[in-house]
Amino acid sequence: MQFENGAKIRHSRHGVGTVIHDEGETVVIRFEHGIEGCAKTDVEPLQSIADGAWPAQVPNTPEVLARIQAEAIQSINDAWGVFSLSRIDLLPHQLWVCKRVTERLPARWLIADDVGLGKTIEAGLILWPLISRDKI
Numbered sequence: 001m002q003f004e005n006g007a008k009i010r011h012s013r014h015g016v017g018t019v020i021h022d023e024g025e026t027v028v029i030r031f032e033h034g035i036e037g038c039a040k041t042d043v044e045p046l047q048s049i050a051d052g053a054w055p056a057q058v059p060n061t062p063e064v065l066a067r068i069q070a071e072a073i074q075s076i077n078d079a080w081g082v083f084s085l086s087r088i089d090l091l092p093h094q095l096w097v098c099k100r101v102t103e104r105l106p107a108r109w110l111i112a113d114d115v116g117l118g119k120t121i122e123a124g125l126i127l128w129p130l131i132s133r134d135k136i
Contacts, residue, residue, distance in 0.1 A: 001040060003027050008046040011038055016046065090125075094118050098125040105135060 003009065007019040009029060014036055017029040026037050101107045111119045130136045
């Protein structure tokens with residue numbers, strides 16, 4: 001298998017990284033912690049959502065788009081545990097705020113979005129995982 005520069009891969013010990021150079025039997029990868037040379041047998045390519053969502057036989061329909069959004073939200077829910085009871089349309093900045101605040105405790109943040117951008121929703125998204133983990 002040949003890896004292109006910039007391709008995303010997963011390594012069992014180092015996590016997700018970006019290919020810098022394919023050297024035949026090994027591949028040089030930039031991980032969050034630094035650069036590593038890894039055997040190709042130890043890595044697996046990551047398929048982007050776009051690659052998996054738009055194969056030639058699947059039409060571009062609202063149903064397909066809804067399915068992609070549902071999978072993305074489910075994936076985030078599995079990782080963060082925040083949306084299991086949500087009945088609202090979440091916006092990207094709300095997800096970002098929730099992730100940042102709940103990453104490290106103690107959480108001391110001031111939510112100061114403009115009017116109408118969902119500060120109350122953000123507060124609920126932050127409180128729910130903290131309450132469910134008995135952190136507050």
